[in-house]
Amino acid sequence: xxxxxxxxxxxxxxxxxxxxxxxxxxxxxxxxxxxxxxxxxxxxxxxxxxxxxxxxxxxxxxxxxxxxxxxxxxxxxxxxxxxxxxxxxxxxxxxxxxxxxxxxxxxxxxxxxxxxxxxxxxxxxxxxxxxxxxxxxxxxxxxxxxxxxxxxxxxxxxxxxxxxxxxxxxxxxxxxxxxxxxxxxxxxxxxxxxxxxxxxxxxxxxxxxxxxxxxxxxxxxxxxxxxxxxxxxxxxxxxxxxxxxxxxxxxxxxxxxxxxxxxxxxxxxxxxxxxxxxxxxxxxxxxxxxxxxxxxxxxxxxxxxxxxxxxxxxxxxxxxxxxxxxxxxxxxxxx
Numbered sequence: 001x002x003x004x005x006x007x008x009x010x011x012x013x014x015x016x017x018x019x020x021x022x023x024x025x026x027x028x029x030x031x032x033x034x035x036x037x038x039x040x041x042x043x044x045x046x047x048x049x050x051x052x053x054x055x056x057x058x059x060x061x062x063x064x065x066x067x068x069x070x071x072x073x074x075x076x077x078x079x080x081x082x083x084x085x086x087x088x089x090x091x092x093x094x095x096x097x098x099x100x101x102x103x104x105x106x107x108x109x110x111x112x113x114x115x116x117x118x119x120x121x122x123x124x125x126x127x128x129x130x131x132x133x134x135x136x137x138x139x140x141x142x143x144x145x146x147x148x149x150x151x152x153x154x155x156x157x158x159x160x161x162x163x164x165x166x167x168x169x170x171x172x173x174x175x176x177x178x179x180x181x182x183x184x185x186x187x188x189x190x191x192x193x194x195x196x197x198x199x200x201x202x203x204x205x206x207x208x209x210x211x212x213x214x215x216x217x218x219x220x221x222x223x224x225x226x227x228x229x230x231x232x233x234x235x236x237x238x239x240x241x242x243x244x245x246x247x248x249x250x251x252x253x254x255x256x257x258x259x260x261x262x263x264x265x266x267x268x269x270x271x272x273x274x275x276x277x278x279x280x281x282x283x284x285x286x287x288x289x290x291x292x293x294x295x296x297x298x299x300x301x302x303x304x305x306x307x308x309x310x311x312x313x314x315x316x317x318x319x320x321x322x323x324x325x326x327x328x329x330x331x332x333x334x335x
Contacts, residue, residue, distance in 0.1 A: 032083040035176040042075035116318045120178035120311045125320035128167040128297045168302025168320045181310035192306040195254040198299040199273035200286040203242055203250040210267040211237045214260045226262040228270050236260045238267045246333035275300050295329050
């Protein structure tokens, strides 16, 4: 599907076709600014070609319709300030944005879940059950919803991730410079996160730190599984504090010192206190007990995040309250 003279790509939903080019549609050239330097080419195109599906981005890259400094470039190419990018004509259907999500009500309420916002970033209290971003069979995630709800911002990118069933503080950058700053804070471990989780049994008060290397495996189904492996695992550490002892359960605070996939969930399971409601690494018996009490999700909530404001340089502490459905379980287990 290569373009002939006078033709352009038409994107409508997930369908792509070639149509006769309109008078105002033509090849455009973009010059990479210092603020965009360091970004992957595919992510840059996704941002400037709003509404174009990721599959289409890779198609025009694969066919050489996009050029960087007059040459073909890989999707993973890191942009440099001053690069000239050739962008082919792409006309996107102007149909209204539809949020294809079973969690439509939660997505539409995102505007009421903003914990903090300034000119550089937004901290959102992500609801459980919504992925941080689309992909891997998920059409629409929180970042896509936020872009739809806040179209006035040309740049909105996740600074980090939360598992789909985890709720709580999630940082979204509104500037490329802020995103780079936040990524550096994560790399240097300046950013601190505090999660709340419910585990079965009585936690040993002497157990303050779990250090167990983790390795990520991918099953044939594409599902990711993480396990403790002292031979080939990456160094991983999580700090723990008891928040409240309950009826044959403990409300815990978990502070990851490293940022491995499913780290808190696997470390809790490793010390025989798996996260409540975790169907992948959890206890079926404990999960059934919580389900009988009305819990319909995993009990893991990113309650607090502490970081340096990229604009002012001041230390920011942002908190997201424990969701009502989790508070109810805690109250029941106090009796």
